[in-house]
Amino acid sequence: MVLWDEHTGEVASFSTHFSFIIKAKNISKKGCGMAFFLASYPSSLPTVSSAYYNLGLTNLRDGAVATGDSRFVAVEFDTLSEANVSDPNRTLDHIGIDVNSLISVNTSDLPSFSLNGTMNATIQYDNISSIMAVTLLLGDGRNLNYSLSSKVDLKNALPAEVSVGFSASTAGSIELHQLLSWHFNSSLERKTAPVVAPPVQSQPSSGTSSSGVIAGAAAGASLFLVALFGISALLVRRRRNKKKQEAEGKDMDSEGEVVMEMELGTGPKRFPYRQLVNATRNFAAEEKLGQGGFGAVYRGHLRELGLSVAIKRFSKDSSMQGRKEYASEINVISRLRHRNLVQLLGWCDNHDELLLVYELMPNRSLDIHLHGKGTFLTWAMRMKIVLDLGSSLLYLHEEWDQCVVHRDIKPSNVMLDESFGAKLGDFGLARFIDHAVGLKTMTVVSGTPGYVDPQCLITGRASSESDIYSFGVVLLEVACGTKPMSTLDKKRGVFRLAEWVWDLYGQGGVLEAVDQRLDGHYDKAEAERVMVVGLWCAHPDPTARPSIRTAMATLHSKDAKQLPLLPSKMPVPTYAPPMAPWDGQSSSSSSAGMSTSSVTRSSTTSGFTGPQPVVMPRA
Numbered sequence: 242m243v244l245w246d247e248h249t250g251e252v253a254s255f256s257t258h259f260s261f262i263i264k265a266k267n268i269s270k271k272g273c274g275m276a277f278f279l280a281s282y283p284s285s286l287p288t289v290s291s292a293y294y295n296l297g298l299t300n301l302r303d304g305a306v307a308t309g310d311s312r313f314v315a316v317e318f319d320t321l322s323e324a325n326v327s328d329p330n331r332t333l334d335h336i337g338i339d340v341n342s343l344i345s346v347n348t349s350d351l352p353s354f355s356l357n358g359t360m361n362a363t364i365q366y367d368n369i370s371s372i373m374a375v376t377l378l379l380g381d382g383r384n385l386n387y388s389l390s391s392k393v394d395l396k397n398a399l400p401a402e403v404s405v406g407f408s409a410s411t412a413g414s415i416e417l418h419q420l421l422s423w424h425f426n427s428s429l430e431r432k433t434a435p436v437v438a439p440p441v442q443s444q445p446s447s448g449t450s451s452s453g454v455i456a457g458a459a460a461g462a463s464l465f466l467v468a469l470f471g472i473s474a475l476l477v478r479r480r481r482n483k484k485k486q487e488a489e490g491k492d493m494d495s496e497g498e499v500v501m502e503m504e505l506g507t508g509p510k511r512f513p514y515r516q517l518v519n520a521t522r523n524f525a526a527e528e529k530l531g532q533g534g535f536g537a538v539y540r541g542h543l544r545e546l547g548l549s550v551a552i553k554r555f556s557k558d559s560s561m562q563g564r565k566e567y568a569s570e571i572n573v574i575s576r577l578r579h580r581n582l583v584q585l586l587g588w589c590d591n592h593d594e595l596l597l598v599y600e601l602m603p604n605r606s607l608d609i610h611l612h613g614k615g616t617f618l619t620w621a622m623r624m625k626i627v628l629d630l631g632s633s634l635l636y637l638h639e640e641w642d643q644c645v646v647h648r649d650i651k652p653s654n655v656m657l658d659e660s661f662g663a664k665l666g667d668f669g670l671a672r673f674i675d676h677a678v679g680l681k682t683m684t685v686v687s688g689t690p691g692y693v694d695p696q697c698l699i700t701g702r703a704s705s706e707s708d709i710y711s712f713g714v715v716l717l718e719v720a721c722g723t724k725p726m727s728t729l730d731k732k733r734g735v736f737r738l739a740e741w742v743w744d745l746y747g748q749g750g751v752l753e754a755v756d757q758r759l760d761g762h763y764d765k766a767e768a769e770r771v772m773v774v775g776l777w778c779a780h781p782d783p784t785a786r787p788s789i790r791t792a793m794a795t796l797h798s799k800d801a802k803q804l805p806l807l808p809s810k811m812p813v814p815t816y817a818p819p820m821a822p823w824d825g826q827s828s829s830s831s832s833a834g835m836s837t838s839s840v841t842r843s844s845t846t847s848g849f850t851g852p853q854p855v856v857m858p859r860a
Contacts, residue, residue, distance in 0.1 A: 244403045245396045252368040253429035256580050258660045260421040261360050271411040275418045278315040284404035297408035307341040315339040320356050338391045347391040363660040386621035402679035439729045510587040555595040573668040581633035583666035604657035623719050629663035631793045638705045638789050643673045646703045650711035651692045691725035706783040713778025722756030739779045747809035779804045781814040
């Protein structure tokens with residue numbers, strides 16, 4: 242793979258997930274284990290290498306540093322502790338990150354003989370922070386989830402082109418190393434070299450070569466005319482459609498531009514309707530994954546590609562809001578590329594239906610595991626989900642050309658892959674905002690009660706701060722295992738999660754809010770950090786909230802002094818009436834590669850736009 246671009250200096254971000262087995266026939270005589278590596282291309286087994294602790298990565302001993310073509314970066318799943326390379330000596334089994342040396346830059350102990358049997362590992366590298374993060378699930382992952390991370394400068398550690406793969410060492414014992422499955426994705430694609438035509442002789446030596454040149458020129462001109470005609474036809478059709486919609490008083494919302502990009506092959510591909518019908522077995526009821534207000538989501542399998550997908554199905558007879566969400570979704574998500582965003586693979590515009598094809602997320606949505614009959618989420622799994630979601634928001638708010646405001650961040654729109662990595666989906670309400678502007682006034686307010694920034698209900702303005710509010714609510718929900726709002730009874734009224742956690746924070750007992758199902762098996766410092774950052778993001782005063790970059794830096798920090806100092810009592814915003822219009826939109830979850838929207842009704846609305854809020858301290 243191309244690890245970094247020699248011309249631009251850009252370094253790849255990558256993520257990989259693999260299932261594997263390490264099994265010793267006799268646990269009293271174990272091998273050394275197994276490693277995932279990046280090394281100089283082409284790679285080869287080092288000559289004269291010791292079989293006892295080098296995992297087949299190098300022929301250097303005792304922690305010597307590799308140079309030149311012998312360089313490597315690896316994540317080791319080590320089953321043998323060796324003092325020569327400073328392995329942790331408390332247990333035999335450990336994981337480590339190696340950079341050009343068998344002395345790991347960071348290690349994490351595992352219980353001895355735990356690296357035995359089936360395991361799942363996820364390794365992610367972020368080219369912005371230069372952090373390499375490892376997550377290892379042993380068995381079913383229940384209370385057996387380990388993580389490790391370290392800053393690694395891959396550009397200085399390795400050449401531009403590298404081999405990616407696995408190596409292992411048996412150390413003279415009978416030990417099985419077996420790779421069951423492997424997925425790998427990189428943000429940096431290989432650039433193909435331009436095809437250079439051979440020089441044409443100015444005075445051809447024969448009539449044959451002359452006629453060949455003429456024939457080639459004629460063929461090239463014909464292809465050019467065909468391409469020009471095709472592009473012209475698309476432009477004419479788009480112009481006619483635009484005039485037709487303008488005559489009918491409809492807003493295209495730049496859908497036409499995106500559709501044209503797709504048809505020209507620069508965006509996600511167009512699928513034939515019949516192919517999607519066959520993939521879902523004619524949209525069979527047993528393939529249905531979720532239902533929303535404007536359509537349903539189905540599981541499908543594209544046999545031609547050997548790929549499982551999730552297909553969101555809109556009816557053209559649905560409301561104008563459903564059409565707008567379809568247009569918004571292809572307008573936004575088709576332009577974005579990030580490892581923590583659900584990937585749009587393609588689309589289909591049939592006579593009666595509109596369909597979007599997404600990657601299938603095997604573990605469905607986060608809310609199923611928090612509040613339904615899903616997999617129990619350990620603290621390590623929850624922490625990974627929180628950081629993945631924050632990474633997606635950082636990309637949307639600050640790292641793309643424009644600020645993308647999602648406007649519907651909630652657990653049912655946070656999808657989980659095979660290793661419970663989180664990806665944000667459902668961009669039906671998303672909007673582009675120029676970085677210099679910072680906010681955008683909506684004609685109507687949309688979102689889900691409990692997650693919508695109260696300021697949006699008053700001012701009708703969407704901004705990155707309103708997404709930060711929703712992110713904060715989700716942080717609290719993940720840590721506490723409790724929905725943001727619920728009805729108690731007539732006397733006690735409505736339970737609000739943020740208020741309850743803030744009261745405990747003011748009393749110095751914020752950890753009392755941690756999900757009791759964890760039964761004390763969680764990192765107390767991390768749990769406090771997640772909840773305090775959650776309260777900070779959900780602060781009633783939008784100007785007091787952190788940016789997503791600041792919030793993520795705090796979540797990654799191990800320094801308790803970097804936690805914000807919040808008021809002991811939750812500030813109460815007071816708004817001068819009247820309030821902004823509300824369209825009654827909230828989203829219910831579907832549980833595939835994305836979610837669809839449904840309609841609910843709010844009774845606390847008015848038809849006017851009010852001033853900015855004034856935040857008062859709680860009495």
